[in-house]
Amino acid sequence: MVETLGNLGQSETFDVVVVGAGGAGMSAALVAAIDGARVLLVESTEYVGGTTAYSAGTTWIPASKHAASVNRDDTSANAEGFLNRAIGERSSAAMRRAFLEAGPKAVAHIEANSDVKYRARPFHPDYLSEIEGSTLRGRALEPLPFDGRKLGRAFSLIRPPIPEFTVLGGMMVDRDDVGHLLNMTKSFASFGHAAKLLARHARDRMSSPRGTRLVMGNALIGRLLYSLLQRGVTVLTNTKVEALHTGAKGVEAVTLSHSDERRRIAVKGGVILASGGFNRHPQRRGDMLPGADPAWCPGAPGHTGGAQDLALAAGARFGEGALSNAFWAPVSVRKRADGTSAVFPHFLMDRGKPGMIVVDKTGRRFLNENTSYHLFGIAMQEANRTAPSVPAYLVTDSEGLRKYGLGMVRPGGKGLAPFLSDGYLVEGKTLDELAGKLGIDKAGLADSVARINRYAQTGVDPDFQRGTTAYQNANGDAGWSGPNKCLGPIGQAPFYAVRLYPGDIGAATGLVTDTNARVLNRDDRPIGGLYACGNDMQSVMGGVYPGPGITLGPGLAFGYLAARHAAARGKTSQAALTDARDEAITLPVELNTHAHAK
Template sequence: MVETLSGLQQNETFDVVVIGAGGAGMSAALFAAIEGARVLLVESTEYVGGTTAYSAGTTWIPDSMHGPSVNPDDSSANAEAFLRRAVGERSSEALRRAFLAAGPQAVAHIEANSDVKYRARPFHPDYLSELEGSTLRGRALEPLAFDGRKLGKHFALIRPPIPEFTVLGGMMVDRDDVGHLLGMTKSLKSLRHAVKLLARHACDRMSWPRGTRLVMGNALIGRLLYSLLARNVTVLVSTKLEALRTGANGSVDGITLSQNGQRRQIAVTGGVILASGGFNRHPQRRSAMLPGVDPSWCPGAPGHTGSAHDLALAIGARYGEGALSNAFWAPVSVRKRKDGTTAVFPHFLMDRGKPGMVVVNQAGKRFLNENTSYHLFGIAMQEAHRQSPCVPAYLVTDAEGLRKYGLGMVRPGGKGIAPFLADGYLTRADTLDELAGKLDIDPRGLTDSVARIDEYAQTGVDADFQRGATDYQRANGDANWPGPNPCLGPIGRAPFYAVRLYPGDIGAATGLASDQHARVLGRDDQPIGGLYACGNDMQSVMGGVYPGPGITLGPGLAFAYLAGRDAAACAQTASAARTSSAAWSEPADVSPQRAKEKIFR
């Protein structure tokens, strides 16, 4: 049930309290509720869903019940060996094993006991596909589409997707829908699919502010919310965590919440699970941990302020160490919307890895492999920037590239670009020299970079950065490209276009140090009683490495399962102890003889 803080009593008791209603937090609340716990879910913003609602909803869980449908040869042992090679000593091997063991159990348990449903993506390679133990399919799960109309008035609670990822005023589309919409004039199957989508959306807009067919991250959040409400989990939005209360033994046994001038003390018997999204918008910690990265480049949801971390650190928690990076990254482009808000568009896979695209720095030179994973792309931008200005970098294509693949917020087709040109998001020129002049980059460097790309498109071999050399990279190229390398094509048909790219942090990799049960560790490496962390509040089990799709949501689900069940079990133990204590207690005026009789009865 969705409540206001004033609807709760002072010192009201819950078995489990979860702070943060993103994918991990909602999952933790659901797992605890499945165990029979009385659960309170607290969200600081007006929406549930966090950054998960913006995402593709991909969840990396090796050896799940769905994996064999597309890859019967994979195993947990393969995944463990892969992670050992990819992550190594950047995270605890014991934690990785806990994740690999809990992940399949979490998927099976949540599907058996809720409306959350997944399927294996037929083809979704691990990002570090060159490493032994990687797979092309089976580990990446995606949520099934969800009918938001089932939520009724509570549909409005779900954080809407990034507008630039929708079409026709709020119609969500996934990667399959995009293919059908682009191919509707070429295939009867695609035409049928597109007509069905459009008809559904037209009906939706007669009664709803946006499309109610939810896909990707919105589908996952919709399914979680529907399941939480069915289990009578109490949900508070626009509510701030002000304090963590500890008892005489140092364990967390209560919290203080505030909302619209109201304040309540809440007692907690089982545990508090922190899933507030990480430190990324914490004003001091961001500048220290992500130096030089403007907050306006972050495409994540606004709730990850790190304020819950302040409270945890104050009672003895500590951050984990050893990660490759404090955050996960993606190249982003930025544009001001008409309403004054900032649109931040992550360039995951639709443009930069396609034929006819090149990324250059301010000297007009290539400095990375355009087809590398978005995380490594963001890291490479920052590392190269220390030597030569690479922020912003420039994603350049020609008329054919723009028409076929689009460019950031500019969709494929090459139409409707006037507003993007007018506000400077998109730059156009009739020659490469003119484009370089408009971008204030070295024209000789740009011309040389394009000439080299044209040469590599002919040979199929990128002698500079080995673009298209791995299965993952080729998967993000164009499978229909006639050249020898699906990632390399010439750039020669005027006019030429460019957008500016920045390193955008898409989530925290550094978080609170925790153990195999998601219990937060103190400075003495012992668990702080009653305090758990999952999602981006927990130190990344991937050690700041991004080995495959969904490696934040996958561990988020697995450790939500461990935290939610453990906290619920602690609440049951505490309840049993209270019951036992009450059964053995006697009023003060009971005689010694009667007390003796009761003991031996």
């Protein structure tokens, strides 16, 4: 039920309190409720969903029950070998193994006992597809679309998607819908699919401020919220956790606040931190992400790191040794008409397509435009140490703009005037004019374009090996007639560009935990009754981004482990828990001294 803090009694007790209502926190709350716990879910903002609601909702879980539908040959052992090679010593092998063991169980358990349903994408390659053990399909799960009307008034609690990712005033579309919409005049099947979408949206807008057909991250959040309400979980929004109260057995209570209201809530089983990480922390952001302007972050606003501060005060510690403290994507930024900023992540729709290049201030290419968005963001920052590459410039010609769009500019080449007038999109009748308007070296840009035009003819990019892996080719244009699906010429005037910045899309560094997601202190001992999952937890990926959905996958797996352990703890005494080996605790409780790389 959706409640207000003032409606809770002064002496309320819950078995499990979950802090943060993103994908990981909502999953943990749902698993605890399925196990019979009385659960309180606390969210600091006015919406549930966090950054998950903005995302594609992809969840990376190898060897799930859905994998065989698209890939019968993949195994958990294959995935473990792949992660070992991709990540190495940047995270604990024991933690990675715990994730791989728990992930399929979490999917099966939550699907069998709730309205949360997944399916495997038919083709969704691991990002590091050149590494042995990678796959092209089967590990990336996506939520089934969800009818938001089933939520009734609670529909308004779901964080709306990024407006620039919707069409026609709030109609959500996924990657399959986009293909049908672009081909609706060329295919009867696409016309029929598009017609159904448009008719549904027209009906929605008669009674709702946005479309109620939810896909991607919004679908996952909608299904989680519906299931939580069906299970009687108490949900508080606009509510902050001010304090964790500890006793002989660890965390025993929390103090919550909303405006002038305060409540101390007793906790029998545990507190699970899933508040989204440190990315908007007023001090830690500057220390851990130097040079990354908060205005470039496309994440939801709730990840302030406040819950982590409380854990640190209770003796917790942050992990070390990750490749990066955050996960990254190139973003472009535009001021909306209402004065807010639109931060648009360039995941796959433009930069990897033929006829697109990215250059720095000297006009030179400095990376493989088809690399994963995480490695792209890291490369921007590394290159910026020697030549100005923040911002970088995504450049194309009129044909590239028409076919693929450019950031917030949709494919088709129409309606450019607003983007040109506010400077988001820059146009030049010639390459020299474009370079002049961008303030970059004209000779450098001309040379870069000339080189890419030669490479488009041969299909070989000797500078950055663009289009040489399965992942890179998947993000090219399958219908392109050239020898390389990622390489095409730039030559049809006028020419266009948008500015790119490295945007942090989630925290990779977080609180150190054991294999049951229990938060560890500085002596590698669990802090009783305190758990972490999602981006509050040190990522098992070690700051590496090996495949799609590698934040939501571990968020689900460790949310499952934390919830089952906390729910079991709430039903037993501390002494009984020490000897318990029941179904609720499915993995050994391991005091993991390698939870962060030394």
